[in-house]
Amino acid sequence: MIGHILHINHVSKHFGGNVAVSDISFSVDEKQIVGLIGPNGAGKTTLFNCITGFIHVTSGDIIFDNKKINKLRPDEVCRMGMARTWQRVKPLGSLTVLENVMIGAFSITNAAREAEEIAIEQLDSVGLTDYAKKTAGSLSIGLKKKLELARVLATRPKMLLLDEICGGLNHTETDGILVIIREVRNKGATIVFIEHDMKAVTAICDWIVVLNSGEKLAEGTPEDITKNPEVIAAYLGGGQNA
Amino acid sequence: MLIAITAGIASVLPIVTGENPYVIGVMISVLMMAALSSAWNILGGYAGQYSFGHAAYFGAGAYTTMILISKFNFNPLVSIVAGIIAACIIALITGSIVFRLRGHYFGLASIAVAEIVRLSALNFDFTGGAQGILLSDVSLWGLDLNSKNPFYYGMLLVLVVTLGITLYLRTSKTGFYLQAIREDQDAAASLGINLSFYKNKALLISAALTSVLGSLYAVYIRFIDTSAVLDLRLSIEIILTAIIGGVGTLWGPVLGAVLLVPLAELLRSNVIGDALVKHGIVSETSGLGVFLKENLAHAHVLVYGIITVLCILYLPKGILGLFRRAK
Ligand SMILES: Nc1ncnc2c1ncn2[C@@H]1O[C@H](COP(=O)(O)OP(=O)(O)OP(=O)(O)O)[C@@H](O)[C@H]1O
Ligand SMILES: [Mg+2]
Secondary structure: OOOEEEEEEEEEEEEOOEEEEEEEEEEEEOOOEEEEEOOOOOOHHHHHHHHOOOOOOOEEEEEEOOEEOOOOOHHHHHHOOEEEOOOOOOOOOOOEHHHHHHHHHOOOOOOHHHHHHHHHHHHHHHOOHHHOOOEHHHOOHHHHHHHHHHHHHOOOOOEEEEEOOOOOOOHHHHHHHHHHHHHHHHOOOEEEEEOOOHHHHHHHOOEEEEEEOOEEEEEEOHHHHHHOHHHHHHHHOOOOOO | OHHHHHHHHHHHHHHHOOOOHHHHHHHHHHHHHHHHHHHHHHHHHHOOOOOOOOHHHHHHHHHHHHHHHHHHOOOHHHHHHHHHHHHHHHHHHHHHHHOOOOOOHHHHHHHHHHHHHHHHHHHOOOOOHHHOEEOOOOOOOOOOOOOOHHHHHHHHHHHHHHHHHHHHHHOOHHHHHHHHHHHOHHHHHHOOOOHHHHHHHHHHHHHHHHHHHHHHHHHHHOEEOHHHHOOHHHHHHHHHHHHHHOOOOOOHHHHHHHHHHHHHHHHHOOHHHHHHHHOOOOOOOOHHHHHHHHHHHHHHHHHHHHHHHHHHHHOOOHHHHHHHHHO
């Protein structure tokens, strides 16, 4: 148990007859960056939704920081120190970029002044300072992804679940995000990272978990996973998931 | 700051206008609708939860106050507080059931709750049923409650308090959280916001302020029945005033009330129809003349409707949005 911050313990999620996540187990060590990969519809986002309380598991347990969290609400999970970003970005469109990040910061402070200070600092760390007064809805997709990141970082999470935070970005933008993620980990956070771009995944992850049709296909170090014949057959070999 | 200046100007207005009771009556209506719409705006404009049943809270204040004063001889201030409690109980029941659900259930449920309250008031004995409640005599601190002035200042005070709360919310954690909920509930929840707690908080603040206005109104008019204080039309007027003025802004609802209430009053009192007839533009006995005389008085709802449609089409941020854009 020591060192494990997150345990996924025989978790299943059924939508009617559709089994989106089927008996999945794995653990995440503190300060690791774990990649969660798999073809479209593999159940990655569904698993994130279960972990963060947006949907509840059909069976199994999710243990975070030595506490069972599968019955908690999303806001309770967040305040325990687990934050997530969204595959389809969810900016608070008519609020400014600064206000978006302040709302994240309000989970650790009640004072507007302090929230603003945290937000300014966080915007600086992702390079959005110039956009602070713009409305969030007006940003490009690349900047919206950065905003998602700044906003969850302002909640000062122990653990960060990133759902395709690099999706739809060009190489420079992706590299920028990867640099930020490494910095966050170096400051002590644990990260689970859903990503289709294998270059990004192997570059940054300590450990990789592969899902396929709701089941766990394999897990291991990036070297192991890229050599695993089953993974290559099911996913990497397909090549249409980039 | 602007609130203080406006309040200052408003507080000397009755003196300037020479205490003409008709004019003060209209100004009281303006202040009341401005405050009602501002109170609605805390929930509808900031938290994005459109209530179509705010008459329920207005009526809760009005009925509680009238029953306590007329039947039990309560002090008016105590009965206003009792009205707040009644409105908050209705709000809590509504909120605790509906806010657990995602989506737009709140709007529907708010109508349902308001109708339940209205039908209850219509059918119970202690609410006076269809007859309503008449208040023959009331007194407080030797104020002349037969004059309109105390109610003018009462409404003004509630409006200032409502705007003050709105201003405070805008710059505080709660206000930020309400706006986050309005923009995207999933994003809000993922950032640690307890959705139902903050929605209930906004609803309670809004309902409490609305009930005070209902209490004031009841003692001012000294007569209430369900069509006066619990009607769906009132709920709709409150919303339209906010939409036309500018939802989710501090001054939008006030602007909406300042423009619409006198307009409605003009139509209701049929000044236009009378003038057209008087100046011989339309003959009194002609079909159009009769139509104007009979129907124009009811036209203010129609006019509200038309203005609202135009606003939604051309000014989605209300009339206040027009000025914002111009800047
Ligand atoms: N709310 C839902 N109701 C019904 N089925 C759902 C729901 N959410 C997800 N699913 C189904 O669960 C399966 C897994 O979907 P999920 O979004 O978790 O995949 P994913 O691995 O994130 O895919 P992608 O890479 O495309 O994002 C899919 O078959 C999907 O249709
Ligand atoms: Mg997904």
